[in-house]
Amino acid sequence: MHRFTRSAAVVLSATAALLLSACASGDAAGSESSGSGDSKGAVAMSFAGLDIPIWVDQLAIMEPIINEAGYEFLSDDPAWDIQTQVNDWENWIQRGDVKAIMGYPVQSDSMVAVTEKAQAAGIPVLGYAGTWEGTSAGVVLNNYEDGVRLGEEAGAWIKENTTGTQPVALLGYWETDLGRERSEGIVAGLEKSKADVSINEISVINLDDGYAAAQSQLAAEPDTKIWLGMASEPLQGAYQYLTDQGVAEDDPTFLLGALDATDEILDIVAVKDSIWRLSYILPAKMLAEANAALLIAAAEGEDVEDTLIESIQVTPENYADFYVKK
Numbered sequence: 143m144h145r146f147t148r149s150a151a152v153v154l155s156a157t158a159a160l161l162l163s164a165c166a167s168g169d170a171a172g173s174e175s176s177g178s179g180d181s182k183g184a185v186a187m188s189f190a191g192l193d194i195p196i197w198v199d200q201l202a203i204m205e206p207i208i209n210e211a212g213y214e215f216l217s218d219d220p221a222w223d224i225q226t227q228v229n230d231w232e233n234w235i236q237r238g239d240v241k242a243i244m245g246y247p248v249q250s251d252s253m254v255a256v257t258e259k260a261q262a263a264g265i266p267v268l269g270y271a272g273t274w275e276g277t278s279a280g281v282v283l284n285n286y287e288d289g290v291r292l293g294e295e296a297g298a299w300i301k302e303n304t305t306g307t308q309p310v311a312l313l314g315y316w317e318t319d320l321g322r323e324r325s326e327g328i329v330a331g332l333e334k335s336k337a338d339v340s341i342n343e344i345s346v347i348n349l350d351d352g353y354a355a356a357q358s359q360l361a362a363e364p365d366t367k368i369w370l371g372m373a374s375e376p377l378q379g380a381y382q383y384l385t386d387q388g389v390a391e392d393d394p395t396f397l398l399g400a401l402d403a404t405d406e407i408l409d410i411v412a413v414k415d416s417i418w419r420l421s422y423i424l425p426a427k428m429l430a431e432a433n434a435a436l437l438i439a440a441a442e443g444e445d446v447e448d449t450l451i452e453s454i455q456v457t458p459e460n461y462a463d464f465y466v467k468k
Contacts, residue, residue, distance in 0.1 A: 184214035185437045186234050188227060188245035189270070190318065192219040193348050195375065195404045196426050197246075199466050203430035204437075211438045213241065222347070224248040231256045235263050241441035242266045244281075244433060250274035250319055266440040270433060271320045279446040281432045285323035286330075288401050288422060288453050289372065293331020295420055296370055296399050300337040303395075309363045310339045313346045313355055313371040313380060313400075321347075324372035324401055339368070352379025360387070371400035374407045374421070381410065381418065393417050401453065408461045421456040426466050 185208060189197040201217050208215040216234060220227035227248050234240045235256075243260055247253040250272070257267045257276035269280030300308050312328060315321030325343070332339055342363070344355045352371070356379065359366050369384075371377030377400040389396060392415035399420025403411070410418045432449045440446050456464060 180212070181214050181239075182212040183239040183241045183441065184216050184234075184237065185241055185441050186216035186218075186231075186243045186245075187270075187433065187437070188218050188220070188230060188243065188247075190220060190227070190246050190248045191222040193221075194373075195406075196402055196424075196429075199404075199426040200430040200433065203427055203466075204434045207431065207434040208437065211434075213438070213441060214239075216240070220248055222248055224252045228253065228256050231260065235260050235265060240265055242268065242437050244268040244270055244437050246270040246318075246320070247274065248318070266446065268436055268440055268446070273448070274319075278440060279436065279448050281429065281436060281449045281451060283320070283424060283451055284453065285320050286327040289324040289327020289329075290331040290334065291327075291453075292370060292399055292401060292420060292422065293328040293333075294335050295331075296328075296368065296397060297332045297335020297337035297339070299397050299419065300339060300368060301335065303397075304367075307338045307340050308368050309366045310341045310368040310370060311355070311359045311366050311380070312341050312343045313352055313369070313373075313376040314343055315345055315347055315372055315376075317345070321372055328370055328372065342366075346376040346379075349375050349379040349382075352376030352381075353383045354379075356380035356383035367396045369396075369398045370420075371398075374400040374402040374404060378404075378407060378410075384417075389417070391416060403456050403464065405465050405467055408456065408465055411456055411458060411461045414458075416458075422453040423456050423464050424451055424453050425464055 192198055205215050218230040234243060243265055254275045260267050261276055266278040267276060269277045271283050273280040314325030316325060346352050346355050369377060369380050377398060381398060391413045396417040398418045401422050403421050403423040407421060410416055411421050429451055432451055436446055436449055
């Protein structure tokens with residue numbers, strides 16, 4: 143059986159604010175980089191916010207690929223503000239040299255009008271992690287299916303290793319398509335597993351949110367030992383709070399699991415008998431290369447179609463294959 147509650151934890155620390163500030167540069171339309179030699183124009187990549195490490199990693203990987211193809215690379219940091227993102231895209235359209243735009247919208251339905259404006263100006267618009275009305279194609283992910291997989295495997299572990307109703311802290315996010323699809327998938331996977339759980343759905347977006355969510359969850363339900371995340375960074379915040387409170391990194395009664403994995407998460411998975419038992423990665427390099435290839439193809443007037451990137455389970459045996467910076 144399952145029961146649900148939902149709460150929210152939204153905290154932006156000085157550290158996160160500094161990261162946003164450090165990642166944002168250039169004019170109001172975002173940062174710019176140029177390759178050597180004559181430029182064919184520019185292409186742009188717009189993530190909803192640069193407080194997500196895997197997105198920052200992707201930009202760093204994409205830049206030399208885009209420059210090598212002869213294009214200037216533009217990016218921005220809307221900081222999760224939809225009007226800022228729309229304004230950035232308007233500025234790119236008005237530049238006159240932008241050949242393609244790719245993005246992960248703060249709110250996809252709010253980007254339809256500016257997407258239509260770009261397409262009318264001859265600028266193909268591509269989606270990241272999904273598509274919306276007016277896009278030409280996108281790098282797409284199995285968001286819901288990935289969530290179901292995590293939920294089912296977590297449920298199987300719960301059935302095998304626990305007795306009685308288990309409180310589950312689901313660190314999800316329901317304000318974007320990716321977050322909602324993953325979060326709903328995790329719940330569906332737990333239901334399919336038929337594990338006896340009580341689910342508390344907590345809306346979070348970054349590491350500090352996860353830390354605060356763990357604090358409030360344990361205050362309400364001190365016996366919570368099952369922690370699942372639609373993304374790894376908020377769950378990493380919960381992991382830090384748990385270990386700060388004395389939970390051992392290899393406590394056999396705890397299960398943590400999330401989608402996505404940064405280098406820091408790989409370090410946690412590497413711990414012998416780590417409580418972070420379930421992890422699935424969409425490698426930053428794989429995503430960045432697919433983004434760059436689709437942007438370049440669209441910029442050069444080629445027919446484009448969706449590129450599907452599937453997640454890979456990270457284990458103590460293969461974790462070292464996925465480091466970005468090591």
